[in-house]
Amino acid sequence: MESIIKRIEKELESFAPAAGAEETGIVRATGDGIAEIDGLTSAVLSEMVLFDPTFDRTLEDALKDPEPIFGLLLNLEEDGVRAAVLGDASKVYEGMLVRRLGRLLSIPVGDSLIGRVVNPLGEAVDGKGPTGATKQVPIEREAYGVIDRAPVNTPLHTGIKAIDAMIPIGRGQRELIIGDRGTGKTTIAIDTILNQKSESPETRPICIYVAIGQKESKTAKIVAELEEKGAMEYTIVVTAPASSPAAFQFLAPFAGAAIGEHFMEAGKDALVIYDDLSKQAVAYRQLSLLLRRPPGREAYPGDIFYLHSRLLERAAKLSKERGGGSLTALPIIETQEGDVSAYIPTNVISITDGQIFLLADLFNKGMRPAIDVGISVSRVGSSAQTKAMKKVSGKIKLELAQFRELEAFMQFASDLDEETKKRIDAGRRMTEVLKQPDGKPLPFELEAAIIFAATNGYFDSFAPEETSAVERKLQDFLVREAGDVLGAIREKREITEETERLYRELLEKFVERSK
Amino acid sequence: MMDTYTRVLEIAAETADEAVAETAVTKLITHLKSAGREKLLPSIAAELRKIAARRRALRPVVEVAHADDERAALLEAKEAGIDARHAVVNPSLISGWRGRTGSVLVDRSGKRALIDIYRNVTS
Numbered sequence: 001m002e003s004i005i006k007r008i009e010k011e012l013e014s015f016a017p018a019a020g021a022e023e024t025g026i027v028r029a030t031g032d033g034i035a036e037i038d039g040l041t042s043a044v045l046s047e048m049v050l051f052d053p054t055f056d057r058t059l060e061d062a063l064k065d066p067e068p069i070f071g072l073l074l075n076l077e078e079d080g081v082r083a084a085v086l087g088d089a090s091k092v093y094e095g096m097l098v099r100r101l102g103r104l105l106s107i108p109v110g111d112s113l114i115g116r117v118v119n120p121l122g123e124a125v126d127g128k129g130p131t132g133a134t135k136q137v138p139i140e141r142e143a144y145g146v147i148d149r150a151p152v153n154t155p156l157h158t159g160i161k162a163i164d165a166m167i168p169i170g171r172g173q174r175e176l177i178i179g180d181r182g183t184g185k186t187t188i189a190i191d192t193i194l195n196q197k198s199e200s201p202e203t204r205p206i207c208i209y210v211a212i213g214q215k216e217s218k219t220a221k222i223v224a225e226l227e228e229k230g231a232m233e234y235t236i237v238v239t240a241p242a243s244s245p246a247a248f249q250f251l252a253p254f255a256g257a258a259i260g261e262h263f264m265e266a267g268k269d270a271l272v273i274y275d276d277l278s279k280q281a282v283a284y285r286q287l288s289l290l291l292r293r294p295p296g297r298e299a300y301p302g303d304i305f306y307l308h309s310r311l312l313e314r315a316a317k318l319s320k321e322r323g324g325g326s327l328t329a330l331p332i333i334e335t336q337e338g339d340v341s342a343y344i345p346t347n348v349i350s351i352t353d354g355q356i357f358l359l360a361d362l363f364n365k366g367m368r369p370a371i372d373v374g375i376s377v378s379r380v381g382s383s384a385q386t387k388a389m390k391k392v393s394g395k396i397k398l399e400l401a402q403f404r405e406l407e408a409f410m411q412f413a414s415d416l417d418e419e420t421k422k423r424i425d426a427g428r429r430m431t432e433v434l435k436q437p438d439g440k441p442l443p444f445e446l447e448a449a450i451i452f453a454a455t456n457g458y459f460d461s462f463a464p465e466e467t468s469a470v471e472r473k474l475q476d477f478l479v480r481e482a483g484d485v486l487g488a489i490r491e492k493r494e495i496t497e498e499t500e501r502l503y504r505e506l507l508e509k510f511v512e513r514s515k
Numbered sequence: 516m517m518d519t520y521t522r523v524l525e526i527a528a529e530t531a532d533e534a535v536a537e538t539a540v541t542k543l544i545t546h547l548k549s550a551g552r553e554k555l556l557p558s559i560a561a562e563l564r565k566i567a568a569r570r571r572a573l574r575p576v577v578e579v580a581h582a583d584d585e586r587a588a589l590l591e592a593k594e595a596g597i598d599a600r601h602a603v604v605n606p607s608l609i610s611g612w613r614g615r616t617g618s619v620l621v622d623r624s625g626k627r628a629l630i631d632i633y634r635n636v637t638s
Binding site: 007020021022023024025026028038039040041054057058059062063066068095097099 | 573618621
């Protein structure tokens with residue numbers, strides 16, 4: 001009680017009433033989360049406004065529900081403005097007073113956000129009280145220019161063998177994860193977050209998972225998994241669930257980018273996952289149609305490409321002069337029946353630096369992750385790949401693509417020559433080696449060691465169908481008996497001649513024992 | 516088309532000369548009848564009512580908590596750029612006054628001050 005009285009007394013001492021004139025407007029019409037407002041003639045685009053429920057009520061009534069409702073100005077028109085209501089739109093009524101706040105839509109950022117679940121306005125939604133973040137940053141801002149950037153040169157390991165070997169991702173890159181529903185897109189993103197646990201705390205990126213239009217139960221499950229595996233220590237979750245207003249779902253990725261930029265500007269590495277941008281595009285389409293903007297292809301507004309390009313351009317690797325931080329973006333797009341030529345998928349494919357394409361057919365065949373190696377690509381990641389991974393993964397992609405062709409041919413041919421059979425068996429073995437269960441990302445040195453064994457024929461003495469079991473045994477063997485070799489790969493980031501010699505001896509021992 | 520007719524009448528109403536406005540209305544009605552579009556008249560009237568209500572909402576208005584404060588409040592409001600002839604008594608303000616003209620609001624009421632304190636303390 002004493003502390004409350006002191007707090008109020010302190011507030012009264014420092015209180016200065018707002019004596020100046022302020023610009024206000026009146027709600028002319030409202031519906032579907034959009035308010036048409038008269039007045040606010042000097043307001044600017046993307047400015048925040050406040051719908052004030054206390055203006056025409058008695059003090060007693062006003063204090064029963066004093067929470068202001070924020071709005072975002074999206075249309076400036078000849079005779080008024082239109083705003084998206086960022087909150088309970090049912091509380092906005094005709095004739096309601098609207099105040100200008102004189103600032104662009106901003107969110108509080110800071111290190112105290114780590115481990116928290118927030119909404120796109122930066123408000124905590126995990127029941128753990130206020131986040132304590134105080135630095136306000138606008139959620140929309142221009143991306144860094146050419147001069148401020150440096151080439152992508154540091155790897156971001158996902159812990160997924162197939163990706164780190166064939167479609168490597170660099171820090172500061174934008175790599176799209178695309179596929180039909182239920183093909184493992186979110187799993188790749190979550191495994192990538194989990195794998196950062198194996199990084200040293202100095203180089204470990206801060207991860208931001210942005211859930212857009214997801215079921216709350218799915219987000220809760222993801223947060224629980226991250227917490228259980230200790231990944232919330234370096235992760236922030238921004239959530240705009242399916243039940244939230246369209247404006248929240250449209251803003252959530254920008255909020256995630258703003259939070260990521262805070263860490264990037266502090267010289268740290270950050271990773272932001274937008275799960276998914278298809279739902280954001282749908283939310284933006286809804287807002288645009290309600291704002292009476294003209295519809296274009298698939299009823300999306302004309303600036304839908306700009307919406308995604310300005311968001312993804314914010315991913316960057318900064319120059320040394322700018323602190324050398326980075327923001328890596330992993331946007332997710334959901335396709336319908338594997339159609340990558342639809343409007344939003346083609347847009348985002350053209351904006352990003354590569355894509356990981358997941359196939360429903362592969363998924364149904366039991367391939368995890370269900371990556372289609374043929375059309376998955378990383379345009380800048382190879383320059384960020386470690387020497388060790390480059391050395392071991394050289395021809396995997398080509399060999400697997402050849403195997404897929406031969407596999408199709410095999411269905412028609414009854415009699416195959418020895419050379420073709422050998423290639424098919426090698427492809428099968430490699431496919432088995434690259435299989436990986438959900439939630440089990442591997443440290444990079446272990447990935448390199450396993451792929452080294454596969455590409456150097458150490459699995460050849462086993463039948464292709466035994467490969468998975470042998471690979472699991474090899475993992476256990478390496479962890480148990482090859483600590484020195486793994487340590488050397490981790491430390492030097494390459495497989496030196498000496499390490500290779502030692503490792504080959506160990507592999508021969510392993511093959512001998514496993515036969 | 517209806518918007519255009521409404522806009523024409525709105526411009527006519529803005530002119531100080533009532534005869535001009537009267538002529539505009541008469542001519543518009545004659546034109547609509549000859550074109551067989553009298554059905555538009557109720558919608559035009561409804562639209563004009565909305566515009567009039569919007570204008571009323573933007574007129575200068577001063578509210579005071581107590582009738583005794585009217586004179587002082589009107590003077591203060593005039594200094595702040597709100598030129599109203601009379602003040603309306605609104606006891607919910609608790610003390611002080613508030614005034615609006617166009618989209619400018621000056622709120623020097625006790626209610627606003629108390630709500631601001633409440634928000635600052637509870638946030």
